[in-house]
Amino acid sequence: MDYTFFLEWVQFAVRWLHVITAIAWIGSSFYFIALDLGLVPEPGSPKGVHGAAWQVHGGGFYHIQKYLVAPAQMPDRLTWFKWESYMTWLSGFAMMVVLYWTQAQFYLIDPRVMELPVWGAILISIGSLALGWLLYDLICKSSFGENNTRLMLGLYVILVAMAWGYTQVFSGRAALLHLGAFTATIMTANVFLIIIPNQKIVVADLMAGRTPDPKYGKIAKQRSTHNNYLTLPVIFLMLSNHYPLAFASAYNWLIASLVFLMGVTIRHFFNTHHAHKGKPWWTWGATAALFVAIVWLSSIPKADAGEDMEDSAMLTPFEQRFAAAPGFDEVSGIVMGRCSMCHANEPGYEGIGHAPKGIKLETPREIAAAARQIYVQAGLTDAMPPANLSYMEPQERAAIRAWFRAGEAGTQGASETDRAEAAIAVPHPNAS
Numbered sequence: 001m002d003y004t005f006f007l008e009w010v011q012f013a014v015r016w017l018h019v020i021t022a023i024a025w026i027g028s029s030f031y032f033i034a035l036d037l038g039l040v041p042e043p044g045s046p047k048g049v050h051g052a053a054w055q056v057h058g059g060g061f062y063h064i065q066k067y068l069v070a071p072a073q074m075p076d077r078l079t080w081f082k083w084e085s086y087m088t089w090l091s092g093f094a095m096m097v098v099l100y101w102t103q104a105q106f107y108l109i110d111p112r113v114m115e116l117p118v119w120g121a122i123l124i125s126i127g128s129l130a131l132g133w134l135l136y137d138l139i140c141k142s143s144f145g146e147n148n149t150r151l152m153l154g155l156y157v158i159l160v161a162m163a164w165g166y167t168q169v170f171s172g173r174a175a176l177l178h179l180g181a182f183t184a185t186i187m188t189a190n191v192f193l194i195i196i197p198n199q200k201i202v203v204a205d206l207m208a209g210r211t212p213d214p215k216y217g218k219i220a221k222q223r224s225t226h227n228n229y230l231t232l233p234v235i236f237l238m239l240s241n242h243y244p245l246a247f248a249s250a251y252n253w254l255i256a257s258l259v260f261l262m263g264v265t266i267r268h269f270f271n272t273h274h275a276h277k278g279k280p281w282w283t284w285g286a287t288a289a290l291f292v293a294i295v296w297l298s299s300i301p302k303a304d305a306g307e308d309m310e311d312s313a314m315l316t317p318f319e320q321r322f323a324a325a326p327g328f329d330e331v332s333g334i335v336m337g338r339c340s341m342c343h344a345n346e347p348g349y350e351g352i353g354h355a356p357k358g359i360k361l362e363t364p365r366e367i368a369a370a371a372r373q374i375y376v377q378a379g380l381t382d383a384m385p386p387a388n389l390s391y392m393e394p395q396e397r398a399a400i401r402a403w404f405r406a407g408e409a410g411t412q413g414a415s416e417t418d419r420a421e422a423a424i425a426v427p428h429p430n431a432s
Contacts, residue, residue: 002405008376011098018091022238025084026231032081033228037275039066048072069214074206082196089188092238096181100125100174105318106372110171124169125178132162132182133189140223148222155226159183159260163253172247172358173240179256180237183230190223228271232263244358245298255294262290319368325407328368331400335361335374338390349389375404 039051042065050068054061100108104118108125116124136155145151162182166175198216205212236259240246246255269283315323322328341348343361359373360366367374377384378392379400385392 002408004372004375004404004408005380007098007102008380011095014091014095014098018088018095021084021087021091022235025088026235028081028084029224029227029231033224033271034274035064036066037271039064040276046071069217070202070206070212074203078203080196080199082191085188085191089184092181092184096125096177100177103372105316106369108170108174109316110174111316113167113171114169116169121170128162128166128178129182129185132158133185136186137189137193148225151222152226152229156260160253160257163256167253172244172249172252176237176240176247176252176256180234180240183234183237187227187230187234190227194223195220229264229267230260232266233260236263242357244354244356248358249298250300250302251297255297258290258294258297262287265290315365315368319365322371322404322407323364323368325403327399327403327406328364331374331403332364332367334392334396334399335367335378338385338392338396339374339378341390342385371404371407374400379404 035053035055039053042049042052045052045065048067048069048071049065052063052065054063056062101122104121108121109116109118135158139145139154139158140151144154159179159182163175163179166178166182169175170178198220201216202212233256236246237256240256246252249255265283265287269280273279340361342352343355343359345355345360345362347353347355357373359370361370361374374384379397382388382392382397
């Protein structure tokens with residue numbers, strides 16, 4: 001039970017929390033957008049009621065009314081929908097810290113893209129999130145933001161620029177993940193800094209006996225609409241780190257840009273439908289065309305310039321530590337014999353078209369760079385190879401554990417237990 005073991009469980013727990021809170025936030029967001037668009041005027045409604053709707057769920061009937069500004073007096077009980085948004089962002093930020101910051105050499109920094117110190121990569125990571133919100137909020141509050149269509153186009157240009165920019169400094173998977181975090185930060189900040197404060201101003205006016213200014217509701221509605229159109233692309237970007245065809249392709253930034261357009265076309269259909277304005281079926285054709293374009297872009301291979309020199313290139317300090325650890329040569333043979341038939345530029349295993357997770361294990365440098373994944377997937381567990389198709393032996397897994405722990409411990413080397421496990425005769429990597 002070492003540091004990596006506990007870190008894996010921390011990541012699992014934080015990811016679980018993130019998914020749960022995201023489901024709650026997205027569910028309530030989509031529900032209220034559909035509810036708001038579906039409201040219709042109802043004869044005999046109280047003064048100030050903009051529209052109403054009857055709904056049925058769980059065996060009960062619900063009669064819902066919306067006040068355009070606010071009711072005449074403050075109700076005794078009022079439910080605020082905000083914590084779903086806050087906890088989604090906080091849990092997502094925690095996951096970024098435990099995955100991309102504490103393991104920057106694995107997931108955040110790619111020397112082939114840009115040589116960055118860990119502190120520099122982390123500074124760019126957090127700085128870009130803050131800059132994104134400040135820039136977006138400034139534009140919304142300017143005269144440019146008075147036209148909502150123009151504002152949405154401006155926001156799209158910013159997102160495309162950030163998609164390209166992230167791919168120039170981070171690894172592919174970190175670039176798309178950060179673009180999702182960049183967008184999610186805007187969405188949560190909209191709730192925390194605009195929507196909820198504006199609603200509190202309205203509540204304070206009601207409690208003081210003043211007539212609330214409708215501009216606060218108008219501003220909150222604009223930001224809420226932005227969140228509605230950004231939700232689906234954020235989900236795609238958060239899932240993209242599991243699919244190398246998205247994050248490890250030559251045009252990953254362009255793929256992400258097209259995904260934002262897909263989010264618009266999909267939500268436009270449902271928003272129009274919920275508003276009882278028909279069903280714009282053309283949006284499905286547009287969405288399908290965008291997805292076909294994404295699939296085509298993912299098939300374009302990256303340039304091979306410099307790949308042949310990778311083994312002779314200077315190793316990063318992180319790679320050097322594991323390449324110099326006792327047992328590296330032995331583990332390299334095991335990995336190349338048991339894993340490289342799939343984790344390759346051109347996988348040789350039938351049915352595998354691309355290296356799983358974009359991880360290639362054909363050279364010593366690639367093996368050293370993927371030390372942690374190898375340790376977790378094939379040392380701590382038997383997740384890899386899947387169903388043990390290449391017949392990795394227990395002794396080989398023990399050798400992997402001993403090598404990784406020696407590299408992680410540095411000059412201290414592996415423990416006595418690790419060395420005892422690894423001392424068992426290891427069969428030839430190609431033996432079955």
